[in-house]
Amino acid sequence: MHASGSDIRRIGDLFDIDIDSAARCAKAFDRIDLPHQRECVSGNLPFMSAVMIDPWYALADPTRRRVFSRVAGGPCSVTEIARELPVSRPAVSQHLRVLLDAGLVDVRRQGRERLYRPRHDGLAGLRRELESYWAQTLATFKTLAEQTYQTDATAQEGTPSR
Template structure:
């Protein structure tokens, strides 16, 4: 199922999920390790990981009896594309404004 920018942004709207994602920038971690580093319970961490996984921001793999979670770059790429669209639009508008200003300065008074 393709990841949507809306789902990613909704998932990132929660401070605990952002904190989990930030912890995962250091590499794959198990739920217990994440719970030890956060002020929320292990079941809460599991619920947040489920939301992050559904949004396409994390993947899970098995390592023996443990489930390891890591950042999924595809989910981040979707939201980056979404935000880059705003940046491109802003740059295009700036270029048009600069061109119009340049044309005004070139006209004789």
Template sequence: MDAWSALADPTRREIFARLSVRPRSVTDLASELPVSRPAVSQHLKVLKDADLVRVRAEGTRRIYSADPAGLREMRQELEGFWSATLANFKRLVEDGPPAEEDG
């Protein structure tokens, strides 16, 4: 599952948002959310597979933190959409000529 699909789920996006503020354990996350601890574990696995989070062992606890790696690609692709959309939209409202195909 890619980063787009990983962050599409509201619960997973909420988990990632919290981890982007500061690292937390699985139990801590579960206590803050309206889902069970196993559900959080499963969400974290998805986020980890998408390189959106990292894990660090601390005794029996697993401390998860946000990882820039997975987010970087996604951000770049979205920035591409953004600039292309703005340029295209600008031509439309200015009633300008249609765009040439370049991608």
């Protein structure tokens, strides 16, 4: 399997690298014998499995949280993010890929750049989960407070007044 020019351009776009670097990556990938390389949906269209990453996992990495924080501040490119972090552009691209697969960010092309921005509904699932924990904690606290109040009230009824 040899990468075509469009494959090399896609690799370059995906990892925000120049065409020569993308070509080297494609050439190195051709040397790897992976079973899924031979699987095709039809013709030469390769089978790609859709991977959805757990948003909690995506945000567990401190560097990825910093990348997400920067994206949450407004649309930005890999280069802009890498300028603000002590990691390389390819590393930022990989972090953004995880955030993209977790449904936390979206990407759109603007000229030669790919601009990343937060998904409006990206944190909704996390927020619902946190709110359910908070609601459960408040309900438990209320029950405990009521039980303590009832115990105190019962104890005071049994004590003679002075």
